[in-house]
Every structure is written in structure tokens, then in C-alpha cells.
């Protein structure tokens with residue numbers, strides 16, 4: 001009998017032949033965000049969504065029926081499905097690493113939702129396990145593959161604002177307990193405004209300036225409890241376990257610097273702001289939590305120049321299509337686990353800085369991500 005290694009299972013079909021054609025997808029987690037993913041994944045021709053799993057198997061079955069996915073059931077059944085090559089992990093943050101490690105152990109590649117992990121140790125364990133198994137771990141956010149941020153990044157890279165010097169990022173809202181029907185996890189260890197939305201802003205800043213070298217932060221918590229505002233649990237009080245306002249200073253390896261605010265404590269909602277000031281101008285980026293939106297370039301005149309977004313405007317799931325093409329093409333994916341790990345390392349370092357009242361050196365680094373071709377379109381079939 002031939003001994004099949006985990007890496008063989010990732011790259012070959014059960015017959016032993018190299019896999020070709022569309023890539024099989026299994027989705028774990030049939031909650032709020034799964035609709036947006038499934039709406040896209042089921043229409044990308046390079047992907048075949050084969051199975052949906054959830055600890056709540058009825059929820060998985062309902063989503064499978066709604067989106068025309070052939071199978072549903074438990075995570076174990078999904079992992080035993082031979083044609084599932086990428087596990088799309090849409091579970092809550094506390095389950096991200098556990099589910100991803102199980103997928104890696106089954107020889108599957110993983111696309112995960114943010115945050116990548118709750119701490120550096122489990123994040124490193126996952127990267128090491130994936131490397132050992134010869135599979136990929138890629139992690140949201142993939143918003144920077146969208147037309148809006150790709151255009152903003154092109155504006156900076158082609159020199160429209162001169163040399164980029166400083167960044168400003170702002171996310172402040174009253175808090176997601178008003179609209180999310182199960183918001184408890186957003187106020188638990190591993191979430192809060194920084195771990196929940198920080199990845200969008202920090203990933204964008206890292207795309208502009210490269211890796212972060214050192215951070216300093218302060219943080220605070222407005223209330224010890226919150227009340228669910230929508231859905232069947234509306235009116236239920238739950239504990240707030242993490243800071244709900246973080247003010248962050250970032251020093252990049254390049255010498256550039258940036259400041260950011262992540263807050264669930266402001267009745268005045270102002271979110272989606274990333275501004276990059278350069279030697280010749282300032283670029284106002286579109287919302288880093290979105291895949292579309294114009295870039296504004298201010299160079300000192302009365303009115304900014306509006307640069308319309310150009311590229312793919314598909315939303316969540318875009319990175320899964322890019323990962324599938326990278327797997328078949330034998331090249332590195334554009335949203336690698338190393339990027340998510342660096343952003344996690346920055347967030348953990350910010351939390352440590354606020355706790356200890358001192359600056360913290362960020363040990364991890366990363367390679368720059370190549371731009372996407374401007375005409376890249378995940379609705380065009382490339383794998384036959």
C-alpha cells in the first residue's frame with residue numbers, strides 16, 4: 001500500500017493524479033457573513049462550493065439549500081470530503097485556529113476570516129503546521145484586492161503623492177451590538193474594535209509602508225456591559241471583556257509613521273478613513289473594509305483630483321478565488337498567512353503597549369504583495 005502524505009493529499013486527487021480544473025471549496029461557519037461569501041464563491045467559475053459545515057448542522061443545511069451547495073453537515077464530514085481542497089473558515093475568532101489546524105491536518109488549504117488568531121503562539125503554530133503539511137493558509141482581509149484599494153495603492157506606487165511619509169486611520173462607531181444578532185464575540189478576548197476591524201486598516205497601511213517595526217498605544221473601556229439591540233436575543237445584557245477604544249502609533253521599518261484610532265465608544269460614527277500624506281500630496285483612500293470606492297488626491301489646490309476605482313468590485317471571497325488560482329499556478333498567493341500573522345503581531349503588540357504603558361518592538365516582518373493586474377476578474381474562468 002502506498003503511504004500518502006498530507007502534502008500529497010493537498011496536491012493530488014484520490015487517484016494520485018495532480019489536481020486540475022476548478023478548486024473544491026468547503027465552508028465552515030454558516031453565520032452572518034456566510035451569505036456574502038456564498039453569493040460570490042458560488043458564481044466564481046474557478047471554484048466549486050461542495051459542502052457547508054457548522055456546529056449547528058441545521059444552519060449549515062439551510063445555507064446549502066439557499067445557495068445550491070450539494071452537501072452539508074459536520075466539520076468532520078467536510079474534512080473527510082476528498083474533493084474539498086480549500087476550507088473557508090467563517091467561524092467565530094475563538095475557533096479560527098482550531099478549525100484551521102484540523103483542516104491542515106486533513107491536507108486541506110485554508111482561507112480564514114480575520115482575526116487570524118487570538119495570540120502569537122497559536123498563529124505561529126498554524127503557520128508551522130501548514131508549512132509542514134505543504135498546504136497554504138491565507139487570511140482575510142482581502143479588501144485590498146478590490147478595485148478601490150488596488151487603485152489607491154497604484155496612485156501611491158506611481159508617485160502621485162511623491163514619497164509616502166505618514167498615515168492616518170480612523171474607525172469610530174457606537175458599537176456593533178446594535179445590529180449584530182450575536183455580538184458577544186465582538187466584545188470577547190480576540191475581538192473589540194482593534195482585533196475586529198483593525199486588520200482592514202493595518203493591512204492597508206502595511207501595503208503602503210511595508211512592515212511595522214514598533215508600536216505605542218493607549219486604550220480604554222467605556223462600559224462593563226452592553227445590550228444586544230437586534231434579533232431574538234434583543235435586550236440581553238452581556239459582558240465587555242476587552243478595551244473598546246484603542247489609540248495607536250505605528251513606526252514602520254521604512255522610517256514612515258502612522259496613527260490610528262479603533263473605537264466602539266463614539267456616538268459619532270466616522271469610519272473608513274485612511275489617509276496617506278506624501279512629499280507632494282495626500283491620498284484619501286476608500287474605506288479599507290470595502291472593495292470599491294474612489295481615491296481623492298490633494299495636492300494643494302481647492303479641489304482634490306478624483307481617481308475612480310478600476311478593477312474587480314466583487315466582495316468577500318475574492319481572496320479565495322485568488323488563492324485557488326495561486327494553488328493551481330504554483331505561485332504564492334497575494335493574501336498569505338504571513339501577512340495576517342504580521343498584522344496579528346502588530347495588534348497583540350499594541351494591546352501589550354497599552355497594558356504595560358511602554359512602546360513594543362514588533363518582531364515579525366513580511367515580503368511585499370505584488371499588485372494584481374488591473375484587469376483581473378474572478379468571474380472569468382482561468383482553470384479548465
Ligand SMILES: NC(=O)c1ccc[n+]([C@@H]2O[C@H](COP(=O)([O-])OP(=O)(O)OC[C@H]3O[C@@H](n4cnc5c(N)ncnc54)[C@H](O)[C@@H]3O)[C@@H](O)[C@H]2O)c1
Nearest residue numbers: 029030031032033034054055056090091092093095113114
Ligand atoms: N458579520 C460581518 O459583517 C463580518 C464581516 C467581515 C468578517 N467577519 C468575520 O467572519 C467571522 C464570522 O462572523 P459572523 O458574523 O458570520 O459570525 P456568526 O456568529 O454569525 O457565525 C459564526 C458561525 O460559526 C459557527 N461556529 C462557531 N464555532 C464553530 C466551530 N468550532 N465549528 C463549526 N462551526 C462553528 C457558529 O455556529 C455560527 O454559525 C468572524 O471572524 C468575523 O470577524 C464578519
